Amino acid sequence: MVDPIAGPVIPSDPAELTTQLLQYQASLFDPGTGLPSLPAVMDQIRKMLEDQRSVQVLIIRIEQEQSLELIVGWQRYDALLRSVAEYLKNSLSSFRSAGSVLCQDRVRGDRFLIFLPDRRQTGRLLELVSEPIRVEAPELEEAFTLSLRVGQGSIRPRPSQRIERCIFTGLEQAEKDFNRRRRELDLNRRRELQQILRDRSVRTLFQPIIRVPQRTVVGYEALCRGPEGSYLEPAERILGFAQRSGMLGELEELCIEKALSNGHHLPLGSTLFLNLSFRGLEYLEGEHGGLMPLARKGGWSPREIVLEITEHTYAQDPERILKRVMKLRSQGFRVAIDDMGTGYSSLQTLTDVKPDYIKLDGMLVQGVASEPIKRNLISAIIGFAHTSQSLVIAEGVERQEEVTVLQDLGVFLLQGYFFARPKAAN
Numbered sequence: 001m002v003d004p005i006a007g008p009v010i011p012s013d014p015a016e017l018t019t020q021l022l023q024y025q026a027s028l029f030d031p032g033t034g035l036p037s038l039p040a041v042m043d044q045i046r047k048m049l050e051d052q053r054s055v056q057v058l059i060i061r062i063e064q065e066q067s068l069e070l071i072v073g074w075q076r077y078d079a080l081l082r083s084v085a086e087y088l089k090n091s092l093s094s095f096r097s098a099g100s101v102l103c104q105d106r107v108r109g110d111r112f113l114i115f116l117p118d119r120r121q122t123g124r125l126l127e128l129v130s131e132p133i134r135v136e137a138p139e140l141e142e143a144f145t146l147s148l149r150v151g152q153g154s155i156r157p158r159p160s161q162r163i164e165r166c167i168f169t170g171l172e173q174a175e176k177d178f179n180r181r182r183r184e185l186d187l188n189r190r191r192e193l194q195q196i197l198r199d200r201s202v203r204t205l206f207q208p209i210i211r212v213p214q215r216t217v218v219g220y221e222a223l224c225r226g227p228e229g230s231y232l233e234p235a236e237r238i239l240g241f242a243q244r245s246g247m248l249g250e251l252e253e254l255c256i257e258k259a260l261s262n263g264h265h266l267p268l269g270s271t272l273f274l275n276l277s278f279r280g281l282e283y284l285e286g287e288h289g290g291l292m293p294l295a296r297k298g299g300w301s302p303r304e305i306v307l308e309i310t311e312h313t314y315a316q317d318p319e320r321i322l323k324r325v326m327k328l329r330s331q332g333f334r335v336a337i338d339d340m341g342t343g344y345s346s347l348q349t350l351t352d353v354k355p356d357y358i359k360l361d362g363m364l365v366q367g368v369a370s371e372p373i374k375r376n377l378i379s380a381i382i383g384f385a386h387t388s389q390s391l392v393i394a395e396g397v398e399r400q401e402e403v404t405v406l407q408d409l410g411v412f413l414l415q416g417y418f419f420a421r422p423k424a425a426n
Contacts, residue, residue, distance in 0.1 A: 027107065032078050033085035036103045038113060044101050045167055048117055049157045051099075056122040059105075059151040059174045060088065060112040060129060063185075067240030069110075073339060075363045076140055081110055083135040084146065088112060091128055095121055113171075115155075126150060142417075145234065149185070151178020190245055192232060197247065201227045202238070202254055204262045205422035209273070209393055209415045212407055219271035219306065221415065222259035223422050224251075249283025252276055256284075256291070260298030265425035273306045273336065278317065281324050290324075292331050302332030306357060310338045322352055336393070340364070340381060354388050362396020362416070369401040375409060382410050 028040040048055050062068060062084060069077040085102075092100050092114070101115040116122045135144045153174030157166050196202060206220040224239070226232035232241065242251040256274055263272050276284075276291075284291055295302060307328060309321070325335055336357035337349060350358065358381060368374045378394075385392045394406050397416030406414060 030104050030107050030109075032108070033082050033104065035085055035112075037107050037109075038103055038105050041101050041103045041115075042164070042167070045115055045155075046163055048099060048101070048115060049155065049163060049166070052117045053156070054119075055155045055170070056116045056119055057153045057155055057170050057174050058114040058116070058122065058125065058129075059153075059171070059178045060084075060114065061110060061149050061178075063147040063149050064237065064240040064244060067243045068236055070243075071236045071240055073361065073363065077110075079137040079140055080135055080144060080146065083137050084133070084148070085112065087133055087135075088114065088129075091125065095124065122152065126152065144236070147231070149178065149182055151175055151181060153177060186245070189232070189241055192230070193238070193242060193245065193247060193251070196226060196230075196232065196238075197250055197254060200254060200258070202251070202258055203228065203424070204255070204258045206263070206266065206425050207415060207422040208420050209413055210419045212403060212412055212414055215419075217267070217270075218413060219273055220263070220266055220425075221273040221308070221422075222255075222263065222275070224255035224259070224275075243277075243279070248277060248279045249287075252280035253283060253287065253294075256280075256294055257298065260294065260300055262425050264299065269304075271304055271306060272300065273308055275308045275338070278309075278321055281321070285324065290331075291328060291333065295333075302328075303334070306334045306336050308336045308338040308359065309353075318349075318352060325353055350384055350388065350390075355390050357413075358385055358390050358392050359415075360392060360394045360411070365394045365396045365402055365406070365416075366398070369399075369405045375405065378406075378409050378411065 027037075029036050045055065062080060068080075072080075085104075088102055092102060099117045100121070101113075103113050103115075105111045105113055114125065116125070129148045129150055132145050132147050135146055151174040153170040153172070153176075155167055155170030157163060161169075203225045205223045205225055207223060208217045209219045209221065210216070211218050224235055226234070226238040232238040238251065239248065242248040256276065259272065259274055263270065266272075284294065288294060291305075291307070292302065295305060307325075309325070329335060334356040335353060336359055337353060337355045338359045339361045340350075340358050360378060360381065364374055364377065368378065382392055384390075391413060392411050393413040393415060394402075394411045395415050397403060397406070397414045397418045399418060402416075403414060403418060
């Protein structure tokens, strides 16, 4: 509370004072990474500038940050940000970089800032963060290989300019350098993706969906990958960059054609689960009149195919997507809602779409044996599924205790590394 005349009023109640201090701290420190935000370190940067003629600043972000969050979900993206923050802390520690400052531009942001008093250390750090980093975290079903994008600027104090504006001028310079490097890198990535589309060099991996306790296979999810060993090999990279480059429709068409073709190496009578975004649906509608022509060309019956759509796909334009979903169902295709249990999914989506399958996200499945809240949420979803005659599939199953608890809750279709990793059909 602030008195407009007397200034801030300090509460006399210790509990209220503690609450205000915690609120103040939360406004300055990111709760996910534990790093301070830029306002919290301004005094340190001022002191650096008093001691040095100039200070170097680096802006660092995960490549494809926005597309990546849409693909993997905000929980996994937060886990990746925590891992990157830890990596940057360890990198600065290995340099024994006295006086350096690591922070985020704002609370809950995804842009990291490093202020360095030594230009030579800046060059070494640039080399280090230019290399891909491998990230493993409990929240992730599999390890991620990330690339970081960097921009560099220089902060120089000027007697005629306020020190804060000198700092922001240096940040603007780093932002311009960041954008220049991004344009150059995007051009190279775009050429790489165009070559992949020309060569039709995407790969399809299949992961089985298992019915327990019999442990029989009821279907396979087709997963798209870029050429083996290339930068665009991981699904989140090739799909994320294609989305950002306006080539997602073409890529998803190719992925589906490859999945339908390679799927003939699966056991006879297999059900194929295909992932398709709203943009992919629109593209197929415009180019081929929908999914049916591709299915027929690939030698598949619509009843053998389940189309997986995510909540964030549905949320882009519910009415238009629902019309397309109804058309697909009238043709005999089945539909699954993917990523149920993430921040994107909602009971409203389930009510609208009335899916044949509901796929529980791996983030919801992980730790289900020890977290009552997750078990309660899964029970609620199962209750809805029974009412709507949907089948529930749990993704990301990695441990025996998860299998046991899920069966006890009434989930008998499971998918994850506990049973099999994705692999080629042959």
